Amino acid sequence: MTAKTILFILVAVLLAPLVMAQEEAVPDSTVGVIPPAPPLNFRAFDTPYDNGHSISLEWELSADDGQGRNNVLGYRVMRAESPDGPFVERGIVTSGGTSYNDSGVKESDSPDYFPRDHDFYYKIVATTADGSEAESEVFGPVRAVGQWFNARKWPVLIAVGLFTAFTLAFITLARRGKDLYVRPLAGIEAVDEAIGRATEMGKPILYVMGLGTAADIATIASFTILSRVAKKVAEYQTSLIVPCYDPIVMTVAQETVKASYYDAGRPDAYDDKDVFFLTNQQFAYVGGVNGIMIRQKPATNFYLGKFYAESLILAETGATTGSIQISGTDEVTQIPFFVVACDYTLIGEELYAASAYLGREPVLLGTLKAQDWGKACVIISIILGVLFAIFGWQDGVDAFRPGN
Amino acid sequence: MRRITLIVTAVVVVLFIISWIIKTNTVPEDGTFRPFIQGFLVTFAAFLTLAIMSFLYRDNPFYKFAEHLYVGVSAAYAMSLGFWTTLVGNLFPRISQNLSDWFGVPFLHYEWHFVIPPILGIILLMRLSPKGGWISRWALAFIVGTTAGLNLPRFLRSDFIEQISSTFLPLLVQWQGVGPFFSNFSLAASGQFIAILTNITIFLGVLCGLIYFFFSKEHKGVFGTASRFGIWVLMVTFGASFGYTVMGRISLLVGRLTFLLKDWLGIIS
Numbered sequence: 001m002t003a004k005t006i007l008f009i010l011v012a013v014l015l016a017p018l019v020m021a022q023e024e025a026v027p028d029s030t031v032g033v034i035p036p037a038p039p040l041n042f043r044a045f046d047t048p049y050d051n052g053h054s055i056s057l058e059w060e061l062s063a064d065d066g067q068g069r070n071n072v073l074g075y076r077v078m079r080a081e082s083p084d085g086p087f088v089e090r091g092i093v094t095s096g097g098t099s100y101n102d103s104g105v106k107e108s109d110s111p112d113y114f115p116r117d118h119d120f121y122y123k124i125v126a127t128t129a130d131g132s133e134a135e136s137e138v139f140g141p142v143r144a145v146g147q148w149f150n151a152r153k154w155p156v157l158i159a160v161g162l163f164t165a166f167t168l169a170f171i172t173l174a175r176r177g178k179d180l181y182v183r184p185l186a187g188i189e190a191v192d193e194a195i196g197r198a199t200e201m202g203k204p205i206l207y208v209m210g211l212g213t214a215a216d217i218a219t220i221a222s223f224t225i226l227s228r229v230a231k232k233v234a235e236y237q238t239s240l241i242v243p244c245y246d247p248i249v250m251t252v253a254q255e256t257v258k259a260s261y262y263d264a265g266r267p268d269a270y271d272d273k274d275v276f277f278l279t280n281q282q283f284a285y286v287g288g289v290n291g292i293m294i295r296q297k298p299a300t301n302f303y304l305g306k307f308y309a310e311s312l313i314l315a316e317t318g319a320t321t322g323s324i325q326i327s328g329t330d331e332v333t334q335i336p337f338f339v340v341a342c343d344y345t346l347i348g349e350e351l352y353a354a355s356a357y358l359g360r361e362p363v364l365l366g367t368l369k370a371q372d373w374g375k376a377c378v379i380i381s382i383i384l385g386v387l388f389a390i391f392g393w394q395d396g397v398d399a400f401r402p403g404n
Numbered sequence: 405m406r407r408i409t410l411i412v413t414a415v416v417v418v419l420f421i422i423s424w425i426i427k428t429n430t431v432p433e434d435g436t437f438r439p440f441i442q443g444f445l446v447t448f449a450a451f452l453t454l455a456i457m458s459f460l461y462r463d464n465p466f467y468k469f470a471e472h473l474y475v476g477v478s479a480a481y482a483m484s485l486g487f488w489t490t491l492v493g494n495l496f497p498r499i500s501q502n503l504s505d506w507f508g509v510p511f512l513h514y515e516w517h518f519v520i521p522p523i524l525g526i527i528l529l530m531r532l533s534p535k536g537g538w539i540s541r542w543a544l545a546f547i548v549g550t551t552a553g554l555n556l557p558r559f560l561r562s563d564f565i566e567q568i569s570s571t572f573l574p575l576l577v578q579w580q581g582v583g584p585f586f587s588n589f590s591l592a593a594s595g596q597f598i599a600i601l602t603n604i605t606i607f608l609g610v611l612c613g614l615i616y617f618f619f620s621k622e623h624k625g626v627f628g629t630a631s632r633f634g635i636w637v638l639m640v641t642f643g644a645s646f647g648y649t650v651m652g653r654i655s656l657l658v659g660r661l662t663f664l665l666k667d668w669l670g671i672i673s
Contacts, residue, residue: 109513156561182619214544215551217559251531252544281478287456287471294463309653336646339639347638349617372620378568379614385572386607397572 036072036126037063038134044122044142047101052116052146054103059136062126065095076125076133077102083121083138119143155399166373171366180365187326187344188357191225194324195232198299204239205229206298208289208314210305210329211282214248217352218330222305223256224355224364225328229302230257234264241292242275245285250277286310290317303327303342304351307334315341328354409465416451416466423447423668430670450668453660495522571610573603609637 040060047054057077065072074094078087079102090102102122104114121140125133174180198205207226212219226242233240242257244250254275261270278288290313293301301318303311303325311327311334318325319341327338328346338345346354349371356364388396428443437445455470496503497512499519504511524543531540577599612634615627623631665671 153557153561155565156557159560159565160557180620181622183622185619213551214548215555217552217555220548220552248528248544248547251528251540252548255541255544277479279475279479280482281474284474284478288475290459291463291468291471312653332642333645333649336642336649339642340646353619368619372618375614375618378564379611381568382571382607382611385569386575389572389574390576392574397569 033130033132034069035132035134036065036128037068039075039124039126039136042122042124042136042139044120044139046142046145047103049147049150049152050144051106052144053106053114054101055120055122055142055144057100057102057122057124059098059124061096061098062134064128065126071128071130072126073129074127075100076127078123078125078135080121080138081119083140087121087123114144116144116146162377163370163374166370167367169366170369170373171363174362174366174369180369182353182357182365182368185346185350185353185357187328187346187350188354190324190326190344191229191354191358192232194300194302194326195229195236195238197324199236199238201299203299204241204296205233205300205302206289206293206296206318206323207240207242207302208305209242209244209249209253210303210307211245211285211310212249212306213246214252216306218304218306219249221352221355222328223252225302225304225351225358226253227256227260228355228358230260231264234261234266234269237266237269240274241296241298243278243285243289243292244275245278245280247277247280250275282308282310286313289314293317293321293323297321298323301325303329303338304346304354305329307331307338309334312337312341318342413465420447420451423450427668446668450664453664571606573606575603575607576600577603608633613637 039062042057042059044055044057046052047056059075062068062072062075064070072095074092075097076089077091077093077100079090080087091100093100102114104110104112106116107113108115119141120143121138122142123138124136126135127133170180195205207229209219209222209226212222214220230240240257242253244253254272257275258267258270261267279285292298293314294317298321301314301323303314303318304327307314307329308331311329311331315325315327315338325342326344326346327342328351329335329338330348330351332348335345335347339347353368353371356368385397388394424443424447426443427446428439431439431442431446433439436442452470452473455466456474458464459467492507492509495518496507497509498515501511524546527543528540530536577596612630614634615630616623616634616638618627618631621627662672666673
């Protein structure tokens with residue numbers, strides 16, 4: 001062995017530790033970290049009774065979620081378009097959760113778009129605080145499909161069918177001349193008296209339809225009553241003032257009043273200016289109506305429709321002018337104000353029934369009778385439901401609850 | 405014009421100007437508007453508030469002015485708002501790129517069915533034509549019929565079936581012992597006795613309330629008694645609702661008085 005060789009070996013031995021020391025020792029992070037148990041029995045399926053932009057996922061808890069090592073923080077929902085991935089996270093469910101709905105919108109240019117009739121693959125990943133994970137098996141392919149009918153809403157279908165059947169049956173009976181009894185209502189019997197009072201005093205009648213739109217049931221009921229009132233007004237040659245809150249309501253009211261004047265044989269007496277739009281701001285409207293009441297001093301005020309906070313202002317102002325006031329609304333919070341400030345108040349369904357009382361038309365009377373039969377069915381349902389609840393038959397109770 | 409009216413009007417004008425000057429000098433300068441404008445706005449708001457409140461005494465020119473101003477401005481504001489939010493904000497971005505660019509709103513995408521509402525709207529406006537007014541009834545019929553049809557299943561479910569199923573309460577709650585049966589009688593009571601009482605009250609109240617609204621039968625005998633109980637339940641409910649709502653109205657009054665005493669007069673801090 002030459003001197004050069006010995007020197008080389010010596011240098012190598014002395015330098016080797018320095019070279020090896022420059023490499024940092026990388027700690028093995030997986031040492032000592034135990035992944036959690038994976039979620040079990042994972043399945044994905046098309047969300048039933050929807051528009052086809054949702055897939056539902058269900059699984060059983062990991063054995064380390066709430067038990068075992070109890071280190072599961074939550075579950076990541078992963079989705080891909082092929083079983084080999086790449087998987088994209090779609091959502092996170094906290095520990096204890098066993099279901100998730102992967103859904104989106106139907107607009108294809110939206111970032112939340114969820115395509116229909118498109119195969120997807122899913123897996124659930126249980127995660128822990130230390131970053132370890134455990135995956136379920138990949139499930140798929142599964143695709144979202146839209147359904148034509150939401151079968152969970154069958155109680156609604158039955159209710160519509162029943163009510164329709166009752167209505168048609170009683171309308172037929174009424175048209176055949178059968179006398180359908182309806183009990184007297186004080187507020188409705190006072191309508192004729194109120195119109196007569198205004199005629200005798202030579203003062204106008206104010207008819208306020210409230211703040212509802214043409215879509216509100218109370219407003220629709222008010223239209224039918226307005227037609228009766230307008231016909232009487234035309235016959236008695238009294239003047240009518242109808243300030244409106246909504247432009248569409250004004251349009252329908254004008255048509256209603258005009259038709260009533262025609263029916264009464266007084267088309268010449270109709271004036272478009274009697275039915276006018278005021279404003280569609282709540283308290284500006286009531287300010288304007290108050291001004292009409294104070295200046296024109298109507299003998300009779302009708303408040304029939306949908307009212308809110310302005311109801312008491314209207315009723316109290318009308319009371320100060322000495323008008324006879326007949327009111328009716330289905331707004332529960334406003335009925336007390338009308339009850340205290342008006343002479344007659346139609347509560348809730350009495351407003352809907354008023355048109356049948358006033359006109360006695362077969363169609364309206366038949367509908368009223370059908371409503372009563374519907375109520376009888378409701379009473380029977382409630383008694384049955386309470387009996388089910390007393391005896392603990394939960395299936396019977398749930399049968400009346402329409403699903404989402 | 406009567407002399408008293410002239411005097412009162414003159415006094416109001418003078419007070420208005422004095423208040424305007426004082427508020428101009430007292431409003432903070434870091435407001436949205438210059439102090440001159442801010443002073444006018446606060447004074448004008450106070451003037452309108454008091455003008456509306458003067459109705460409690462009697463109808464007067466100040467109330468008339470405030471009323472007409474309110475009606476006019478609100479109607480015009482609603483029309484302007486309707487144009488900018490409905491037409492410009494909702495319709496143009498879906499039917500025309502050019503219109504969207506003209507009004508400076510981002511164009512979304514073409515949706516052909518958005519052409520139908522303006523057509524119906526134009527049909528509705530035909531009402532203004534004496535000869536063509538008849539066609540507006542078609543648009544009206546569409547509006548009323550569609551909304552009634554859409555509302556039927558919605559209200560049937562929310563106001564009818566859900567309410568019915570919520571009434572399915574056990575009148576006899578499962579026995580849990582003497583202690584839990586009578587556990588406290590406060591408003592927050594949660595014992596069995598209160599649960600039973602609550603459920604029975606709800607059941608009878610709903611049943612008798614429904615009987616009250618039965619129109620096909622005269623309210624006599626047992627039926628009449630149930631109906632009377634029903635109306636009592638309704639009236640007690642209305643009374644509670646009345647008191648609760650009046651509380652809310654008083655709080656509105658407090659808000660207005662706070663504006664007058666704090667923002668306008670500066671009496672309270």
